[in-house]
Amino acid sequence: MSKETKKKVYIVIIVILALAVILTIATSGFHHKPGYYVLFGFVGAWILILFSKRLLGPLLQKDENYYGEAEEDSCESKGNGGGH
Amino acid sequence: MSNVMIHPGIFLIICGLVAVFVPKIVRQAMMIICPILAFAFAFVLPLGTDGVLTLFGYDFHYMFVAQKNIMFLLVFTLVAVFAGFYSSYAGDKLGAFAAMGYAGGAAGVIMAGDWFTLIFFWEFMAITSTLLIWGNRTKKSTAAGFRYLLVHMLGGNMLLFGIVIKVTQGSYMISNLTEGPHDLAFWLIFLGMAVNAAIVPLHAWAPDAYPESTLGGGAFMSGFTTKLAVLCVCYAFAGWKPLIVFGLIMIFYGACLAIIENDMRRLLSYHIISQLGFMIADIGIGTEFAQDAAYALAFGNVLYKSLLFMCAGAIIYATGIRKINQLGRLAKKMPLTCIVFFIAAFSITGVPGFAGFTCKSLSMACAEEAGLEWVATLMMLGSIGTALSIPIKMGYFIFFGEERNIEVKPYPVVMKIGMVGGAIACILAGVLPGQVYSLLPFATDYTPYTISHVLEYAQLLPAAFLAFLMYLPNMEPHTALTIDLDWFYRKPFAICYAGLSKALFAFQNYCGGIGRKVYHFLQVTSNDPYSFLHMSPKNELSDDRQSHMRYKEDAYRSRIGDGMIWVIGSIAVIAIYLLIVM
Numbered sequence: 233m234s235k236e237t238k239k240k241v242y243i244v245i246i247v248i249l250a251l252a253v254i255l256t257i258a259t260s261g262f263h264h265k266p267g268y269y270v271l272f273g274f275v276g277a278w279i280l281i282l283f284s285k286r287l288l289g290p291l292l293q294k295d296e297n298y299y300g301e302a303e304e305d306s307c308e309s310k311g312n313g314g315g316h
Numbered sequence: 317m318s319n320v321m322i323h324p325g326i327f328l329i330i331c332g333l334v335a336v337f338v339p340k341i342v343r344q345a346m347m348i349i350c351p352i353l354a355f356a357f358a359f360v361l362p363l364g365t366d367g368v369l370t371l372f373g374y375d376f377h378y379m380f381v382a383q384k385n386i387m388f389l390l391v392f393t394l395v396a397v398f399a400g401f402y403s404s405y406a407g408d409k410l411g412a413f414a415a416m417g418y419a420g421g422a423a424g425v426i427m428a429g430d431w432f433t434l435i436f437f438w439e440f441m442a443i444t445s446t447l448l449i450w451g452n453r454t455k456k457s458t459a460a461g462f463r464y465l466l467v468h469m470l471g472g473n474m475l476l477f478g479i480v481i482k483v484t485q486g487s488y489m490i491s492n493l494t495e496g497p498h499d500l501a502f503w504l505i506f507l508g509m510a511v512n513a514a515i516v517p518l519h520a521w522a523p524d525a526y527p528e529s530t531l532g533g534g535a536f537m538s539g540f541t542t543k544l545a546v547l548c549v550c551y552a553f554a555g556w557k558p559l560i561v562f563g564l565i566m567i568f569y570g571a572c573l574a575i576i577e578n579d580m581r582r583l584l585s586y587h588i589i590s591q592l593g594f595m596i597a598d599i600g601i602g603t604e605f606a607q608d609a610a611y612a613l614a615f616g617n618v619l620y621k622s623l624l625f626m627c628a629g630a631i632i633y634a635t636g637i638r639k640i641n642q643l644g645r646l647a648k649k650m651p652l653t654c655i656v657f658f659i660a661a662f663s664i665t666g667v668p669g670f671a672g673f674t675c676k677s678l679s680m681a682c683a684e685e686a687g688l689e690w691v692a693t694l695m696m697l698g699s700i701g702t703a704l705s706i707p708i709k710m711g712y713f714i715f716f717g718e719e720r721n722i723e724v725k726p727y728p729v730v731m732k733i734g735m736v737g738g739a740i741a742c743i744l745a746g747v748l749p750g751q752v753y754s755l756l757p758f759a760t761d762y763t764p765y766t767i768s769h770v771l772e773y774a775q776l777l778p779a780a781f782l783a784f785l786m787y788l789p790n791m792e793p794h795t796a797l798t799i800d801l802d803w804f805y806r807k808p809f810a811i812c813y814a815g816l817s818k819a820l821f822a823f824q825n826y827c828g829g830i831g832r833k834v835y836h837f838l839q840v841t842s843n844d845p846y847s848f849l850h851m852s853p854k855n856e857l858s859d860d861r862q863s864h865m866r867y868k869e870d871a872y873r874s875r876i877g878d879g880m881i882w883v884i885g886s887i888a889v890i891a892i893y894l895l896i897v898m
Contacts, residue, residue, distance in 0.1 A: 233716070233788065241785060245778045252774035259767050269772050273779030276700045281787050284575040293576065293796035299806055301456050 321361060323379050324354035324393055325423030332416030340407045347404035347412055351419065355393040366429060377429025387755035388426045388547050391615050395539050395622050402626050402734030403532020414447035415536055422540040426547065430489050431479040438475065442468040445541060448533030449525050457528040464525035467511060475508025494556045505552060512545035514589050515562050515596060516569050520802035522588060527581035531629035534581055538625040539618040542588055546595045546614050555602025563597025564694055566590065571701025578639050578793035580628040587705060591617050594679045594695060601686050604758040609678035611756050616675030616745060623660040623738035627653055633727045640710065640793050644717035649724040652732060654715045659739040661707035663746065665777065666699060668770045671745035674752050677764045703780045713792060846872055
């Protein structure tokens with residue numbers, strides 16, 4: 233993703249989030265903890281990403297040929313599709 | 317029409333058998349038409365049907381239709397229609413029999429009223445689904461199929477033993493076991509069902525076998541085995557609290573491994589475990605609302621997970637690639653697949669307007685209603701994992717991401733029809749929640765489309781995407797194999813097994829060696845007993861008639877004159893004796 237596209241996507245997301253928070257306040261006032269779900273989604277996603285990528289990945293991911301099964305394409309994807 | 321009652325499952329199994337013996341074009345047509353007919357038969361079955369077959373003194377309730385299974389019956393036969401279209405392109409005998417037999421077996425389990433009917437169709441599904449894996453005809457799929465079969469035979473046998481004990485105790489019809497004694501039967505039935513429901517730590521077969529199945533087989537299998545097990549767990553264990561813990565573990569286990577997985581269909585398989593976690597936790601909560609929540613989520617999951625497998629299959633067919641990090645920028649090259657994928661992905665994430673919003677919201681709501689706010693919070697965190705792994709990660713890296721100049725070949729129209737059908741069903745389920753809820757066993761009254769609920773999702777999902785975007789450079793999956801608990805039976809168990817086999821072989825060889833020596837000794841001895849007794853030959857043979865033999869009988873034979881002397885001598889002795897006596 234180019235830097236400009238990324239910037240645009242950031243802006244779109246932030247606008248959506250801001251709108252959602254404003255609408256929450258507009259419809260149900262402040263007793264619904266405005267922005268709680270933004271924070272929950274953002275922090276939750278970071279926790280899951282870091283836990284999976286930094287901890288589980290290095291721990292569990294091995295070489296593709298770990299079980300000694302050499303890479304082999306399925307016959308369906310090789311040629312005429314399903315022709316055996 | 318109302319008096320026409322045909323068992324859709326048995327009908328499909330017979331169709332599958334017939335399909336083996338007809339020409340290919342007819343077989344392909346049958347793959348499309350038979351599931352449609354089965355859906356029609358299921359649709360016209362009235363609630364309260366209870367078909368009974370009496371055999372060997374037992375009543376087999378093989379056609380039981382009630383509010384508690386009608387939803388499963390309809391959605392399974394409907395998905396069989398889409399998957400039938402999708403997989404009809406191949407038209408091979410094995411695939412056609414296995415797919416229709418498997419779908420028929422699934423309908424048979426759903427409609428089973430008693431334990432024996434349940435286990436019959438349950439085992440039938442295990443066998444036909446193994447054929448769907450072997451149908452891929454690669455070395456990997458053969459091995460994965462064997463592992464799948466072994467695990468499911470183990471699970472099936474535990475279930476069978478549990479059922480036999482249960483029936484001998486007198487409870488013949490399927491019933492809730494939570495209240496009853498937690499005896500051997502309880503645990504065997506639970507373990508047997510837990511294997512099929514992919515409850516961690518008995519889940520490893522799913523990510524092992526599903527990615528190796530045929531493309532069409534994946535569309536069937538992803539939906540049926542596990543969700544059926546959920547139905548059965550709900551029959552037998554609703555309200556058993558430990559299931560909440562199992563469910564929560566599954567939610568995160570599946571979601572986290574889906575985030576790092578690279579193989580498309582393996583990722584989806586991990587994600588099945590995550591979604592099953594929601595259902596198992598709901599069943600553990602066990603209130604009527606919670607059971608409805610499990611049903612609703614299973615309903616949605618059968619629809620959109622099968623659709624996701626179809627999309628992955630279409631990509632594999634068109635590009636020959638199954639790894640996410642080898643794909644990219646397919647949105648323009650495969651626009652239809654892209655649209656269908658995102659419909660399914662938004663459905664599974666619970667974006668308002670799609671099936672998941674209708675089906676998934678109930679899970680969090682039932683936990684809150686039961687006073688388990690912490691469960692609801694963890695479930696919400698789990699659904700962020702769904703958002704991260706499927707629409708965001710798969711969607712971005714496959715359909716956008718880097719340009720890799722991938723060649724895309726067209727794929728059959730029937731596959732597209734199946735996918736579009738599934739996509740339409742996902743949208744309909746999303747915009748008509750009332751219709752979905754009316755099929756629930758306890759007919760829960762729930763309104764998903766409230767402003768605050770929609771706004772919740774409008775905050776949660778973009779916020780998760782924001783985190784993904786920030787970590788984007790590191791998000792692409794690596795070329796690697798994620799080891800799972802199948803490691804235990806693929807490495808140490810395999811080594812132990814190989815070691816045991818070698819030891820036994822060595823022992824056999826040793827015993828064989830001794831045997832061979834004894835045999836050889838006896839053979840030599842019996843060939844030439846004189847040489848064993850160290851007796852020297854009497855005659856030097858002048859000619860060499862028997863030179864090729866070790867034992868030469870002529871060398872030990874007495875001369876004929878010796879015999880004559882003995883005979884004449886004996887006669888002489890007898891004659892002299894007689895003369896003297898007389």
